[in-house]
Amino acid sequence: MSANDQFRELIEAYAMGSLDAPEREQVEAHLAGGCVDCEKALEEARWLVSQLAYLAPDAQPSDMLKGRLLQTVRAEAAVRRTLPHEVRRAGIPLWLWAGVAALLLFSAYSAWNEKELRDTVANLEQQAAAQQAERQKLEHELTVTKLQAHEAMIWSDPRSKKIMLSSKDPKMPQLEAMWHPDMGLVVRGWKTPSPGEKRVLQLWLISKKSGKPMPATTFWPDANGKFSAMVENPPDTMSDTQALAITAEPMGGSQQPTSAPMWVGGVS
Amino acid sequence: MQQLLRRDVGAFEELYQRHSRIVYSLVLRILRQGSTAEEVVQDVFLQLWRNSARYDLSRPFIPWLLTLARNRALDQLRLKGERQRRREEQTEELPQIVSAAPEYEEALDAQRRAERVRSLIGSLPSAQKKAIELAYFEGLSHSEIAASLKEPLGTVKSWIRNGLLRLKEGLQSS
Numbered sequence: 001m002s003a004n005d006q007f008r009e010l011i012e013a014y015a016m017g018s019l020d021a022p023e024r025e026q027v028e029a030h031l032a033g034g035c036v037d038c039e040k041a042l043e044e045a046r047w048l049v050s051q052l053a054y055l056a057p058d059a060q061p062s063d064m065l066k067g068r069l070l071q072t073v074r075a076e077a078a079v080r081r082t083l084p085h086e087v088r089r090a091g092i093p094l095w096l097w098a099g100v101a102a103l104l105l106f107s108a109y110s111a112w113n114e115k116e117l118r119d120t121v122a123n124l125e126q127q128a129a130a131q132q133a134e135r136q137k138l139e140h141e142l143t144v145t146k147l148q149a150h151e152a153m154i155w156s157d158p159r160s161k162k163i164m165l166s167s168k169d170p171k172m173p174q175l176e177a178m179w180h181p182d183m184g185l186v187v188r189g190w191k192t193p194s195p196g197e198k199r200v201l202q203l204w205l206i207s208k209k210s211g212k213p214m215p216a217t218t219f220w221p222d223a224n225g226k227f228s229a230m231v232e233n234p235p236d237t238m239s240d241t242q243a244l245a246i247t248a249e250p251m252g253g254s255q256q257p258t259s260a261p262m263w264v265g266g267v268s
Numbered sequence: 269m270q271q272l273l274r275r276d277v278g279a280f281e282e283l284y285q286r287h288s289r290i291v292y293s294l295v296l297r298i299l300r301q302g303s304t305a306e307e308v309v310q311d312v313f314l315q316l317w318r319n320s321a322r323y324d325l326s327r328p329f330i331p332w333l334l335t336l337a338r339n340r341a342l343d344q345l346r347l348k349g350e351r352q353r354r355r356e357e358q359t360e361e362l363p364q365i366v367s368a369a370p371e372y373e374e375a376l377d378a379q380r381r382a383e384r385v386r387s388l389i390g391s392l393p394s395a396q397k398k399a400i401e402l403a404y405f406e407g408l409s410h411s412e413i414a415a416s417l418k419e420p421l422g423t424v425k426s427w428i429r430n431g432l433l434r435l436k437e438g439l440q441s442s
Contacts, residue, residue, distance in 0.1 A: 012428070012429055012432045013403075013410065013425065013428055016404060016428070017342075017403075018407075018408065018413070020409045020410055023410075039371070045432075046331065046335065047328070048436050048439075049335075049432070049441065050332075050334040050335050050430055051331075051381065051385050051433075051435065052333035052385065052389070052404045053290060053294040053334040053337075053338065054290070054381055054382035054386065055295075055297075055385060055386060055404070055405075056290075056294045056297035057296075057297060057391055058289070058293050058382075059289070059292055059295060059296045060289055060292065061288050061292040061306055061309055062306065065292075065306045065310060066310060068310060069313055069314065070277070070280075070281060070284075073277055073314075073317050076370060077316070077388070102297040146323075147354075155310075156310065156314060162307075167338050172436065211393070242439075256441075262431060264330050
């Protein structure tokens with residue numbers, strides 16, 4: 001048996017990661033020596049091993065997972081698109097101010113040209129106002145994007161704790177929350193029914209010590225029942241919170257719940 | 269995949285739609301816990317989104333994705349302390365070497381392939397099948413499998429290799 005044959009016999013198990021350390025090290029040393037045949041055999045063995053995934057019983061991930069992932073990638077793609085704008089929106093360009101200054105200087109000794117100058121300055125001011133409006137719009141977009149990115153970070157950070165909120169009514173969807181010890185708390189839902197006219201949904205933190213609910217935020221699901229509510233600074237820490245609850249409240253929210261919880265989820 | 273390299277959200281969504289089921293099935297089979305499996309699947313697809321530029325377009329995508337998902341799920345098993353740390357690499361890196369697509373790969377669509385793989389492995393003696401499953405889904409080494417099944421080490425090695433070769437022959441003849 002040649003050296004290559006000896007290693008070929010180990011290559012499938014190496015691809016699977018099931019070799020014990022001494023044999024694994026032998027194969028790695030052989031591959032590091034640049035054996036083209038064994039490298040090719042390894043590539044094919046890796047393909048073969050990957051086919052074993054089809055032995056797993058068929059299962060479908062939840063819609064919530066897809067929602068979370070798409071929100072994250074959209075936020076990241078938006079940040080990427082917004083960055084070049086940031087460079088552009090750094091304020092009124094210097095050339096514009098230079099133009100104004102030059103024109104003002106010129107007006108000092110060119111009184112006869114005053115009207116023309118006023119028109120030009122007005123035009124420049126109009127441009128400056130338009131740029132200011134554009135800047136405000138971009139700042140708003142950046143704020144929204146940063147908020148989405150912040151939420152995405154909370155959802156993807158391994159330090160965040162996931163909390164499922166369930167309803168007694170089996171027809172109601174399950175909601176999910178993610179609480180990061182430093183970045184805050186996000187609650188999300190899909191197919192959530194509207195709380196009714198002139199009413200909002202309100203999130204409460206139920207204190208572990210007193211058992212009393214503390215108001216956190218109010219929100220509305222959109223026409224499709226989708227919402228994402230973020231609390232950057234929750235009124236209590238995760239370790240001191242027993243549960244999260246959501247009630248329907250009058251517009252503007254309440255200091256104490258005025259209705260029974262529609263969803264509840266244990267924190268610890 | 270080329271669109272994904274350009275950070276196209278629509279391409280990512282389509283790719284997720286197409287492959288999330290087999291990835292989730294695999295990860296759930298390894299971790300046996302739905303919420304943890306979803307976290308790993310999320311991690312896998314986010315890694316795909318963020319590091320797509322590192323993917324070699326000349327390589328077949330699905331085996332690469334499944335290898336990445338399996339590695340991540342087995343890492344999670346280790347993190348949970350359910351088995352000892354054995355594979356010391358591949359914690360953060362994408363799989364560096366991706367298998368070449370043998371000519372017969374494209375001939376089988378996902379469903380037919382799943383049926384074929386299940387049929388071929390299902391036809392093996394139950395202990396041999398169990399040894400392969402312990403290696404693939406639990407990430408156990410030969411000696412750990414031998415201890416678990418109370419079988420000689422050499423027998424376990426032969427079972428796994430012969431089982432994989434039988435799978436290869438079966439897929440080639442499909």
